[in-house]
Every structure is written in structure tokens, then in C-alpha cells.
Amino acid sequence: METWDAIRSRRNVRVFSERAIDESDLARVLEAGRRAPSSRNWQPWDFIVVTDRPQLVALAEVWRSAGHVARAAAAVAFVGPVLESDANRDWLWFDHGQAMMSMMIAAADLGIGSGHAAVADQELARTILGHPEDRFCVALMSLGYPQDRALAPLQRPDRRPFDEVVHGGRW
């Protein structure tokens, strides 16, 4: 798909069809995240891919609004280092945002929908995913083909108007 179409086709998808995601497509989505830029190229991430249904159902319990993970074809857990100081905290989150966005655009390009979830219960996430104590789960991304309608460029995204968001030269 043309890049501009993929960017405009990405939307939050939280209801997925039964269709599985081909392994090579899943690998491409993850590769997009691996290639994402990060502060001084520190790459503060590991990605745990979950496709097992009982594991997805368990993972959906880590946050009150993560129910869509239970019904996804796959989920990716974004895991980052527990930082000793706050100095790099903002960039850790910024960089995970970059990696997730890159994956979501790569997914949209393949017709695969995606949705975010936060992780409130870190200990439950650790039990399910097995990452060590010096890591935590930053966020989850669910993936799957949309049940309602195929992805297509959104003509009127639910966003603040361009002229309000974009300032020329000065505020």
C-alpha cells in the first residue's frame, strides 16, 4: 500500500475477526518496531509476541480497558528497562511511542488493525510474560483483521482541525 494511504488508514481497532496473521506479516510488523529510532540509539525495548489464546485472555486482565487483547489475533508486549533515575524516563516513553507507531503503520499497510492498551497490573503482566525484575511492561498492542470493515483511508479523522494544531512560525 502507498505510505500515505497506510498512514490515513490506521485507526484504533478493538474488535477483530477470527482470521490469523501470517507469521511473515507478524515478523514485518515487529521489524518495523526494531528499526524505530531512539535516543542515542539505545533501543530501550524488547517485544514479546503472544498468539496463544489462553495467554491473550490472561493478558487482557492487566488493565480495565485491555479487553480487546483477549480477542486479538496477536498481541505485542512492549518491555522496557526499569530505570534507576528519572533522567531518561521521558525518552523511554517517547521512544516506545515511536516504535509502536512504526509497527501500527506497518500493520495498516498489511490491512491489519491495531489497538493500544496500558498495563496497570505489572505483576500480573510479569507472571504471564516472564520478563525479569529489571524490566517492566510499558504497553500492549493488539493486532488482528478488523471485524467491521477493512482498513481504508479515513476522510474525516476525529481530530482537532489542522489550522488549530499547526502554527506557522510562531504560536
Next chain:
Amino acid sequence: METWDAIRSRRNVRVFSERAIDESDLARVLEAGRRAPSSRNWQPWDFIVVTDRPQLVALAEVWRSAGHVARAAAAVAFVGPVLESDANRDWLWFDHGQAMMSMMIAAADLGIGSGHAAVADQELARTILGHPEDRFCVALMSLGYPQDRALAPLQRPDRRPFDEVVHGGRW
């Protein structure tokens, strides 16, 4: 350009040619940011676009490694709200990362290179950009056509190996 090519073509560009960016191309890059997803769709961003050379040169002083901004065809300042509590801080940075990544992929699709800069001197940034006291500058993105070579898919990105970064099912 195909999405997968644009994602693999994006690289940090910090040396730019003299070529200006067409206004419609700049608008498309900004539109990609405007469409980015954010926590509960709060869209915690304003984008200030700078193309005036003296203003770019001034902006390059906000951080020791922001020199590339001075020579860019354009820069985008990502401005966010000063938060009253830390509760949403992580998501603010995460969401700005998503918006920046979306813009960078949209830029790569057009052959436009991009580079990040942090903002250490917030008061200088405010003087140059004019945003109000209840906002701060999260980051800068410089844009321009690469001076060295055109963007093309990177075959061997400088990243940790796929099999180290990606874990199947569990850590």
C-alpha cells in the same frame, strides 16, 4: 512510495541540501502528526513549523546537539501542555513519540529526511516560538532533503538483532 520502503528508508538525517520543501509536502507531514493516535484521543500537541533561516539558526541553540536545525529546510517544534500532575506524563511523551514517528515516515515517503532534537533551554525556545507559559517544547524535528544520498531502504540498520529483540510467547 510503498509503506514498507518508506519505513525502511527513514534514517536520521542531520545534513541537508539547500532544496526547500514544497508547502504541500510540509502540510502532508504535519497532517500525519495531526492524525496520530493518543491516549483517550487527548491530542496533547501543537506543532509550530519554522522555515525562516534566522529563526532556525536561533532554534538550533536550544540544545547542544541541535545544530542540524540551523541548516534544515524546516523544523517542527512539538509543543505540549505543562501537566499539573505526573499522572499523564508518561503518555504525553509516548504520544509525542507516536506523532513524531508518523511524521518521519510521511516525510521519508516524500524523500524528505528528518532528525530529532531535544530542548534543554526551554526559555530560549519560548522566546523564539512564542508559546504560552502553560506549554513547553517537548522536542524538535528538523526536515530537509539529505545532502549525502537520497533515502532508500536500509539493508542493514544499526539495531540489535531481531532474535534478540523479539521474544515468542514469553521472555
